[in-house]
Amino acid sequence: MSDERKYQVFVSSTFTDLHEARQELMVALLGQGLIPTGMELHPGEGNKRWSVIQRIINECDYYLILLGGRYGTLSPIGLSHVHREFVHASTKKKPAIALLHEQPEQLPEDQRETNSSGQAKFRDFRQLLQEQASCYYWRSPADLGEVVKRAVPEFTAQNPMPGWVRGGQVTDLGARREVQELQQRIEQLEQEKEELAAGSTSVRNALARDEDPVTLEYSCNAYVKGNCKAVPAASTLSWRQVFAAVAPQMLEPATETTMRQALEEHLTSVALSDVQKQLPKAHAVRNVALTTASFNQVKVQLRAQGLIRKQSAADGSIRWQLTPLGDQTMTQLVAVPRNR
Secondary structure (H helix, E strand, C coil): CCCCEEEEEEEEECCHHHHHHHHHHHHHHHHCCEEEEEHHHCCCCHHHHHHHHHHHHHHCCEEEEEECECCCCECCCCCEHHHHHHHHHHHCCCCEEEEEECCHHHCCHHHECCCHHHHHHHHHHHHHHHHHCEEEEECCHHHHHHHHHHHHHHHHHHCCCCCEECHHHCCCHHHHHHHHHHHHHHHHHHHHHHHHHHHHHHHHHHHHHCCCEEEEEEEEEEEECCEEEEEEEEEEEEHHHHHHHHHHHHCCCEEHHHHHHHHHHHHHHHCHHHHCCCCCCEEEEEEEEECHHHHHHHHHHHHHCCCEEEEECCCCCEEEEECHHHHHHHHHHHCCCCCC
């Protein structure tokens, strides 16, 4: 392992039955350059202690569980404390390594579960670890040094994590790359801040309060007395309505197909009265297809107002996403105001 980068590992185990084994394990982990931590280093009781343990697990690079022959004392949620810690580490996607006693049924009685309920929970938990963690086996506390020496380099190589580096040692290529990425992100945020400051007033005037109209052309199927007829049509909306219809789709990068479908869905809900100008007896409108010219008009307008930006996906396709200004404007238009 690197002399410069250190890795923090949360060690979980039952306590009284594995005191000696745990001491051997801690020494072995330190010998491998790891920084071990665990519940015995964090005093407290009840929910306060659990909150501390959650935070420590979150900050660790790896999760390690040492299991002998006991399931352990139950926590308030019905799982043992070690089981609960494992579940939390799993939800945080921490790489998990399990050191399991090779023959737990041969341990002394005071190191095993003695009732049928505890034995069943122990077997189920051991099986869960074998399915979801990288497992290595030991027979006596004295074995743990050799097990750790063999297991840790293999496990960390297969599951690389950021680790910890002294401030004065941040000179390797990976760290420099991280610094460059952060600098680029800062520049991007500064640019977004400028966009927001420069355009917020004009866009609020244009969309949040203005009802400037735009006419969108489309084709659709109109139903008259049960008969379906394809007709060209057009509906006039405000830019406020257009943006409110399409903006929620672009909280994450969205394809043009997704944007178009959002507009067509909104037009479907309002098109009947416009179609009835041609077909007074029409009673339903379906399959609205926005014309390319109208769709491009929407894209250009929203982009010119600084509400959306174009992005290129890895597959070469085009995506559109809200700018910070667009996100702010959408919130003003779409969010439900509090009753006063």
